[in-house]
Amino acid sequence: MKLTDEQLQEIKAHIHKLALEHGFQDARVCDTSTEGYYPKLEQWIAEKRHGDMTFFERNQNLRQNPQELHPGTARIISLRYDYLPENAKFSTPLKDPNLANVSRYALGRDYHKLMRKKLDKICQSLSEYFSLKDVIDFRVFVDSAPVMESCFAEKSGIGWKGKHTLIINPDAGSWFFLGEIFINLPLPVDQPIENQCGSCTACISICPTGAIIAPNKVDATKCISYLTIENKGGIPEDLREKIGNRIYGCDDCQLACPWNRYAQTSTDKDFLPRNQLDEISLFDLWRWSESEFNENLAGTPIRRIGYQSWLRNLAVAIGNAEYSDEMIIALELKMSEANEMVQEHIQWAIQQLNAKRLEQMSLAKKTQRLIHCVTSMLPRDA
Numbered sequence: 001m002k003l004t005d006e007q008l009q010e011i012k013a014h015i016h017k018l019a020l021e022h023g024f025q026d027a028r029v030c031d032t033s034t035e036g037y038y039p040k041l042e043q044w045i046a047e048k049r050h051g052d053m054t055f056f057e058r059n060q061n062l063r064q065n066p067q068e069l070h071p072g073t074a075r076i077i078s079l080r081y082d083y084l085p086e087n088a089k090f091s092t093p094l095k096d097p098n099l100a101n102v103s104r105y106a107l108g109r110d111y112h113k114l115m116r117k118k119l120d121k122i123c124q125s126l127s128e129y130f131s132l133k134d135v136i137d138f139r140v141f142v143d144s145a146p147v148m149e150s151c152f153a154e155k156s157g158i159g160w161k162g163k164h165t166l167i168i169n170p171d172a173g174s175w176f177f178l179g180e181i182f183i184n185l186p187l188p189v190d191q192p193i194e195n196q197c198g199s200c201t202a203c204i205s206i207c208p209t210g211a212i213i214a215p216n217k218v219d220a221t222k223c224i225s226y227l228t229i230e231n232k233g234g235i236p237e238d239l240r241e242k243i244g245n246r247i248y249g250c251d252d253c254q255l256a257c258p259w260n261r262y263a264q265t266s267t268d269k270d271f272l273p274r275n276q277l278d279e280i281s282l283f284d285l286w287r288w289s290e291s292e293f294n295e296n297l298a299g300t301p302i303r304r305i306g307y308q309s310w311l312r313n314l315a316v317a318i319g320n321a322e323y324s325d326e327m328i329i330a331l332e333l334k335m336s337e338a339n340e341m342v343q344e345h346i347q348w349a350i351q352q353l354n355a356k357r358l359e360q361m362s363l364a365k366k367t368q369r370l371i372h373c374v375t376s377m378l379p380r381d382a
C-alpha cells in the first residue's frame, strides 16, 4: 500500500494529536541520519569522557545507524514530556547543607515505564487509524537502547542543544523527558530551530565541578549526575566537597539557564515528590535501613542505584554538612552495613566533620580570648 503525500501529512497530524492526548507536549519528525552528531560522540568516547558507562562503547553501529537498530525505520518521531511540578522547591535544599538535594526529575515516579506505556498506546491507536495495521511498523524508546536522542530532538526542532548538552525549547525551557518512536513511514520532516544560547555561559560558570569543559561538551567523569548515579565506584576525593549535598544528580546547569524562566509546569501527579524527598534531612535518610530504602524508593529512579551507592552519596553529603555528635554516631553505626568502598567514604565524612568541630572549637577559644583581652583593657570603673 503506497501512501500519498496527503495521507502521510494527515498521519503526521494525527500522531501529534495522539501525543497531546497522551500527555506529551510536542511530537516532531526527522530523518534517521546521525551525520554531524555521531563523530562528536565518537570523539567524546575516544577521550574517555564517558567514565564507566561502557555501554557507550558497545553497539556503536546501532547508535550511528537507526536502521540497524530497527530495520525499515524511515523516520524518527521525537516527543517531549514536561515533568516540572508547580512549587518545585529548588532553593530550599540547596541552601541548607543538612538537607538532601535530589535532582528534580528523580523525586517522583520513574519516567521510563510511564512514558513507554504512553508511547505504546500512541502507536497502537495509530495502527488502527485508517487500517494502517498492514503497513505500519514501529518501535518505541525511552532512554533504553543505543539511540542518539538529543540528536533527533534537535534535528526535529523539539529544541536546540544547549551548551550544557541538554535540549532547550524556547517556550518550555529544559525540564522535560524525551522519548522516540522509530517508524517505517516516510512522514514529512520538521525543521530544526535556531540555537539561541548566544554569548551566554551561565551553565558553564555555575557548574560546581567544572564538568562542562567546552560549549556542548560535558566530561561525565566530573559531572555530579554521573558521579552519583551511573558511577559504581568511589567518588574522587578532590570532587567530594564540590558535590555539596547533591545526593542524586544535579540540576545546577538547568537552574542557571535563563531559558528555564519559560519552563512549563506539569500537572502529572506521577512526578510529584515522594517521601518528602524535596525537603528531607540527610540524617533522616542516613538512618533508613536497606529494606526502608527499597520500600520507600520503589517506583522511583533512585532505587536503581542500589543501597551501597545510596550510602556512598549520602556519606559524601554528610561530610559536607554541619557537625553533630548524633551524626558521628550514626555514621559509625552504618560501618557494618557498608562495603569496603562505602566504608572509605564514611571514614572521610567522619574526618570532615571532626575537622569542622576542631575549627569551631578553636574559633570559640579565640573569641573567648579576645573578649578577655578587651575586658581587661577597660578601666575598672567603666
Ligand code: SF4
Pocket (backbone or CB within 6 Å): 164, 206, 207, 208, 209, 210, 211, 212, 218, 222, 223, 224, 225, 249, 250, 251, 252, 253, 254
Ligand atoms: S549536572 Fe551539575 S555537575 Fe553536571 S554539568 Fe550540570 S551543573 Fe555540572
Ligand code: SF4
Pocket (backbone or CB within 6 Å): 162, 163, 164, 168, 196, 197, 198, 200, 201, 202, 203, 204, 253, 256, 257, 258, 259
Ligand atoms: S545557561 Fe546559557 S549557555 Fe547554558 S544552555 Fe542555557 S542559554 Fe545556553
